Amino acid sequence: MVRVTELTNLAVDLVDVHKTYRKTVQALRGVNVQVRRGEIFGLLGPNGAGKSTLVKIMMTVVRPDKLVGTILGRPLGNRKKLALIGYLPENHRFPPYLTGEELLDYYGALAKVPKAMRRRRAAELLEWVAMSKWAKTCVGEYSKGMMQRLGLVQALLNDPQLLVLDEPTDGLDPAGRRAVRELLLRLRSEGKTIFLNSHLLSELEMVCDRVSILVNGLVARQGTLRELTEHTVEYRITTTGDLAAVKEAVERCGARIDNTVIILNGHNVAKVNELIDLLRGKGVLIESVVPHRFSLEEVFMETLGTAR
Amino acid sequence: MQFCALIVDSLRHALDRKLFWILVAITVLVTLMMLSIGFEGGKVSLFFGLVEAEVDSYDPLAASGKARLVGVVIYGLMDFFLGWVGITLVIIATAGLFPAMMESGVIDVVLSKPISRPVLFLYKYLASMVFVLIQAVLFVGFTFLVMGLRWGVWVPGYLLCIPLLVLLFSYVYCVSVLVAVLTRSTLAVILISLGAWVVFSGVRQAPAIFDTFPELQKHHVTHQVVRAVSWIPPKTADVTYLAAKWSNAGTSLDIIPASAMEDVSAAERGQLERSNQWEKEQLEISAFSSIGSSLLFEVFVVLLAMWKFTRMDF
Ligand SMILES: Nc1ncnc2c1ncn2[C@@H]1O[C@H](COP(=O)(O)OP(=O)(O)O)[C@@H](O)[C@H]1O
C-alpha cells in the first residue's frame, strides 16, 4: 500500500468518493480529501456543492456508492473510531422534550462516554459556553444560538480527536461566531483535528490551515490558504499624473489603466520593472507599487466561474 | 448503556405526550370502577354500596359463582380494555417514536454515534415494548389487586395478561415500524397499523364463514386457500382467548343469566349458542402454533424494516 506511511498522520483520507441520490442527483463525483492530524481543514463550496453529503458519508449517515479511505486510520464506520469523533450536523434539531442536561446525558451515553465523565464534562462545557443556567430548561425553548452552542457541547462531550462541524456558525450572531472561532483555535492548540464545512469563506479564512473548494461534487482547488492565494496576484502602480501619453505602451505590456492606477495581472516581477522603466522614461511620477494578493474570496469566485 | 439511554429517551418522549397519561387515566378509572363494586351478604353492591343488585348467576353460597363472575370481568377487561381500547391507544401512542427518531437533523447525531444501525433499530423497537410493558403492568397489576383485595378472588393466571398484551402489541407494532421506515410519517403509521390490525383480526375469522355456511365448503380450493392465507398474519384474536384460557375466564355467554335465556326466541338462542360454541372452540387453540406462527410473521416484517433502515440515506 502506498498510503501506509500517510496513515499515521492523516486524520481523514478519502479517495474517489461517489454518491448519487436516488439514481438521479449526482452529489459527489469522485472527491478526494485528505486532512492531516492537528489541522483545521475547511471544505468550502456553494450551496448544493455536496459538502454536507461528504460529511454525512464520513459520519455514516449517508451511504456512499463508492469509497476507498480511512478516518483516524480505520475504515469508515469503525465504531471504536466513531467514539472518538464529535459531529455537529447542519440544521440539527434536538428532541424538544429533553432538557439540555438530559440531552447531553442521552447523547453521551450513545457515544459510550462513562456516566461520571459525561456528567463532569457536560457541566464543564455548559459552563464554558455560558449555558449552565439553561441546563434544566427544555430544548424546545432554546433559541437558535443556544441550540448551536448545545450542539457544539454535544459534539465535544466525548473529548473527540476529530471534530466534524457542518456550518457551525449558521444562525449565530457576530459574537457567537467569534466564540466559535476562538474555540476552534483552542481545540487545535490541544492537538485536535477539525473538519469544517462552510459556504461562507469569511468563516474559514480566519481559522483554516488548509481549504478544499468543492464545486458540483468535485474538488476544484485544494491547498493551504497561502498556496491558493499565492499565484493569484496583481500589481497596482499608482501614479500622480495623466496617463494618456503612455496608454498604448502600457497596454502593449499587458497592463490596463484605471484612472491614475496601472494594474498588472499575474506574478511577474520582471514585467513590473519593465513597466516602471517605461513610466519613468516618460517622466511619469510613481507614488506607489503595491502587490495585491487575491483574497480567498476572489479565488473562490474565480474557481466558481471556471468550474461552471 | 446505549440500550438504557434509548429506552429512557423513548419513555421521555412518550411521557411528553398526552396519550401516555390518558392511558394511565383509563387504568385509574377502571380500577376505581372495579373498586366500587363489592360482594357483600349475598348481594352485589355498586358505586361503593349506593346501589345494591341481585345477579342471577351470582350464587353467594358457591365460591364458583363468584369466580365465574370474576372470570367474566376478566374476559371483558382483556377483550375490551386491553384488546381493543388499550391496543388502539398504545398503537397511537407509540406511532411517533420511530418517525421522530428518523427526522432529519435528529437522526444525524444518533447515527454518528458508535452504534450500528441494526442494533439501534432493535433497541428502539424494544424500547416501545418497554413502554407497553409499563402500561400493561399498571393496568393488569391494579385490576389484579382490586380483584384480590376487594373481592377476595386471586387469579394468578390473570397476570399472564401482562406478557400477552406486550405480545399482542408486538404483532401490530412490527407493521408500525415497517411503515415508519418506509414513510417516516406518524399519521401513515397510525392509519396503516390500525388497518393492519383490523385485517389481521378479520382474516383470522375468515375460515369461520365456512363453518357458518357449510355449503361454501364445496368450493374446496377456495376453502384451502382461505385457510392457508388466514394462517399467515399474526393471530391477534387468539391472544384474547389465550388470556381467557390461562386466567380461567368465562365466555360472553356466561354473563347472560339463565332466566334471560328463557325469554329469547329460538333463533336468537341458536345464534348465541353458536357463537358461544365458537368461543369455546377458540379456547382450545394451541398456544404454541398460534404464537409461533405469529412471531414468524413478526420477525419477518421486523427484519424487512431493519434491512430497509440499514440501507437508508438521511
Ligand atoms: N437526502 C437527499 N436526497 C436526495 N438528494 C439530496 C439529499 N441530500 C442532498 N441532496 C442533493 O445533493 C446535492 C448536494 O447537497 P449537499 O450535500 O447538502 O450540499 P451542500 O451541503 O454543499 O449545500 C444537492 O443537489 C442536494 O439537493
Ligand SMILES: [Mg+2]
Ligand atoms: Mg450543507
